Amino acid sequence: MPAMILAQGLSKTYSSGGRPLQVLRSIDLSVEPESFVAVVGPSGSGKTTLLGLLAGLDSPTAGRVLLDGQDLFALTEDERAEFRARTVGFVFQTFHLLPTLTALENVMVPLELQGKGRGARQRAQSLLERVGLGDRLDHYPAQLSGGEQQRVALARAFVHGPKILFADEPTGNLDAENGGVVASLLEELNREARTTLVLVTHNPALAQRAHRVIRLAAGRIVEDRRGGV
Ligand SMILES: Nc1ncnc2c1ncn2[C@@H]1O[C@H](COP(=O)(O)OP(=O)(O)OP(=O)(O)O)[C@@H](O)[C@H]1O
Numbered sequence: 001m002p003a004m005i006l007a008q009g010l011s012k013t014y015s016s017g018g019r020p021l022q023v024l025r026s027i028d029l030s031v032e033p034e035s036f037v038a039v040v041g042p043s044g045s046g047k048t049t050l051l052g053l054l055a056g057l058d059s060p061t062a063g064r065v066l067l068d069g070q071d072l073f074a075l076t077e078d079e080r081a082e083f084r085a086r087t088v089g090f091v092f093q094t095f096h097l098l099p100t101l102t103a104l105e106n107v108m109v110p111l112e113l114q115g116k117g118r119g120a121r122q123r124a125q126s127l128l129e130r131v132g133l134g135d136r137l138d139h140y141p142a143q144l145s146g147g148e149q150q151r152v153a154l155a156r157a158f159v160h161g162p163k164i165l166f167a168d169e170p171t172g173n174l175d176a177e178n179g180g181v182v183a184s185l186l187e188e189l190n191r192e193a194r195t196t197l198v199l200v201t202h203n204p205a206l207a208q209r210a211h212r213v214i215r216l217a218a219g220r221i222v223e224d225r226r227g228g229v
């Protein structure tokens, strides 16, 4: 079966402030369609950087990434943005909600970007209800708690039914109950919508639900285990 995500020799070096800092060191990774992968590892090991490269949000210093057979960095920036909008959902560690839009409007954005405005409001509303925010539709991000913003970000990431969903610590700001709701929702998306799921998590209960756990340390894959933690 062709890989849904294929990374070859992926490296990233930052050169901010004098000395170059190598954050990822020649990562090779192949993720099958419909799988559920958890990325774990200590703070600073490169997890967010890896996710950003795999999603085409950031460019590698070396190496390449194929998503659903498409070489991301062979595309122009515009083409890549368009491909990403169609194929990928991304939940950022810091949410990145648009401050001037309500929760409902934030979730509608990916549909509108794809010209799927019709029915967008209803779909966005039903997803917000699923993450327990049916009574917060008209709140702006600043009027939402951290965990509520995180759930809005999650609803926004899969409102357009992407083939691949990347999520950076999607339960990081949630209490046990809401963390459980989000974990079940992610599992359901993976199983029912057949979304390939790659998520970074420090939450052992969430990592345990994954089919495969990849551990990073100092920019390298040091463990790649199937069948949960
Ligand atoms: N834009 C940047 N410029 C310079 N260094 C950066 C940049 N972004 C990240 N880094 C460095 O790269 C390393 C890896 O960062 P990254 O955010 O990928 O870690 P992480 O594994 O996600 O950590 P955490 O668990 O704390 O979120 C860190 O040491 C960080 O300081």
Ligand SMILES: [Mg+2]
Binding pocket: 047, 048, 049, 093, 168
């Ligand atoms: Mg991170």
